[in-house]
Amino acid sequence: MSLNERWKTTLEALQAQNRYRSIWTSRGIDFTSNDYLGYGHGRLPLAVDASDLPVTGMGSRLLRGHHPIWEEVEAALAAWHGAEAVLMMTSGFVANEGLLTTVIEPGDWVAADEYCHASIYEALRVCRPRKFIYRHNDLNHLEEGLKKESATRSPQREMFIVTESMFSMDGDLAPLCQIVELAERYGAYVIVDEAHSTGCYGPNGSGLVDAGQLRSRVLATVHTGGKALGLCGAYICCSSLLRDYLVNRCRHLIFTTALPPLLGVYWRAGIQRVMQDDAGRELLFENARKFRTALYGSAWDVRGDAYIVPIVVGEDQRAVRLAAHLQQKGWDVRAIRPPSVPEYTARLRISLHAHHSPQCLEALAYELRVSARIFH
Numbered sequence: 001m002s003l004n005e006r007w008k009t010t011l012e013a014l015q016a017q018n019r020y021r022s023i024w025t026s027r028g029i030d031f032t033s034n035d036y037l038g039y040g041h042g043r044l045p046l047a048v049d050a051s052d053l054p055v056t057g058m059g060s061r062l063l064r065g066h067h068p069i070w071e072e073v074e075a076a077l078a079a080w081h082g083a084e085a086v087l088m089m090t091s092g093f094v095a096n097e098g099l100l101t102t103v104i105e106p107g108d109w110v111a112a113d114e115y116c117h118a119s120i121y122e123a124l125r126v127c128r129p130r131k132f133i134y135r136h137n138d139l140n141h142l143e144e145g146l147k148k149e150s151a152t153r154s155p156q157r158e159m160f161i162v163t164e165s166m167f168s169m170d171g172d173l174a175p176l177c178q179i180v181e182l183a184e185r186y187g188a189y190v191i192v193d194e195a196h197s198t199g200c201y202g203p204n205g206s207g208l209v210d211a212g213q214l215r216s217r218v219l220a221t222v223h224t225g226g227k228a229l230g231l232c233g234a235y236i237c238c239s240s241l242l243r244d245y246l247v248n249r250c251r252h253l254i255f256t257t258a259l260p261p262l263l264g265v266y267w268r269a270g271i272q273r274v275m276q277d278d279a280g281r282e283l284l285f286e287n288a289r290k291f292r293t294a295l296y297g298s299a300w301d302v303r304g305d306a307y308i309v310p311i312v313v314g315e316d317q318r319a320v321r322l323a324a325h326l327q328q329k330g331w332d333v334r335a336i337r338p339p340s341v342p343e344y345t346a347r348l349r350i351s352l353h354a355h356h357s358p359q360c361l362e363a364l365a366y367e368l369r370v371s372a373r374i375f376h
């Protein structure tokens with residue numbers, strides 16, 4: 001079989017399974033993006049003067065790619081989170097992969113929630129630790145693994161727990177406090193991906209680890225700019241020693257072009273914007289309450305805790321048809337299918353934003369209730 005034939009066979013199989021993906025320009029009212037606070041839609045625009053800064057990163061941060069603006073941004077982020085140190089990375093995917101593959105060594109033991117993001121699983125594939133995938137948010141299952149591992153563990157081998165704080169496809173929160181307590185009991189280190197909570201939860205929006213006052217009890221947190229912050233890029237919060245170690249050992253930092261200084265000016269202003277935007281956070285949570293109330297009692301299996309609202313419909317084809325129906329009516333709502341979610345749990349992932357009006361939320365909820373009669 002030629003290479004082209006191999007690709008065609010795979011793509012045809014995906015089509016037959018309703019799992020073929022394509023890229024297209026978004027239409028309709030946005031209930032898909034992760035722009036939770038509405039910054040990407042022009043809510044609270046940033047006024048920045050960055051005219052004389054380059055659009056290119058110039059090279060690796062360790063070479064000509066460093067610019068003093070990033071020292072300022074990292075200091076502002078560290079102060080926001082009350083973290084000892086911060087290291088900018090080019091994206092959340094790269095930050096997760098870079099952090100995990102640098103810190104975890106072959107032979108170490110890692111417990112990860114089964115619903116962790118693909119970037120976390122990609123990292124675990126690369127650094128080849130002994131893996132324990134625990135059932136989603138199941139503390140008993142996690143403890144079972146910790147107990148077994150700690151009983152036979154050799155002192156040179158470290159134990160880690162990796163979780164998201166708010167799960168991207170399920171919209172529910174990890175029991176962070178209990179996870180940290182378990183970690184402390186069994187001598188494991190905790191790493192938390194805060195991609196979907198940064199900007200929205202906690203004091204001045206700094207996330208769920210800070211909301212639970214767990215900063216000093218976790219090894220590191222990962223945050224992305226491309227979601228609620230309305231920016232681009234990502235960062236890791238950690239100790240100064242770990243930052244130093246990453247600067248010296250993390251291939252995803254050393255061997256890539258730095259973020260451009262022009263973007264740093266947007267980060268500097270963006271941190272101030274999000275810290276002061278309690279009004280946006282209130283609107284967002286109010287919208288989540290309204291929308292969930294409007295769906296209450298519908299035939300749909302509505303999951304999650306807040307502004308990410310998964311509606312689990314089961315079969316891939318049903319999710320695709322339901323999404324297409326809503327898209328035709330003017331809503332940009334997408335079907336999420338395996339492998340992004342487990343088999344037979346295809347769903348709509350409805351992402352609520354601070355700028356959605358009450359009328360707009362009510363109208364989508366109405367459409368979903370009506371569709372339940374057709375698609376259920």
Ligand SMILES: Cc1ncc(COP(=O)(O)O)c(C=O)c1O
Nearest residue numbers: 091092093117168193195224226
């Ligand atoms: C939980 C989680 N972590 C990490 C990432 C990657 O972040 P980025 O988009 O900045 O690469 C995502 C993005 O979808 C995510 O959902």
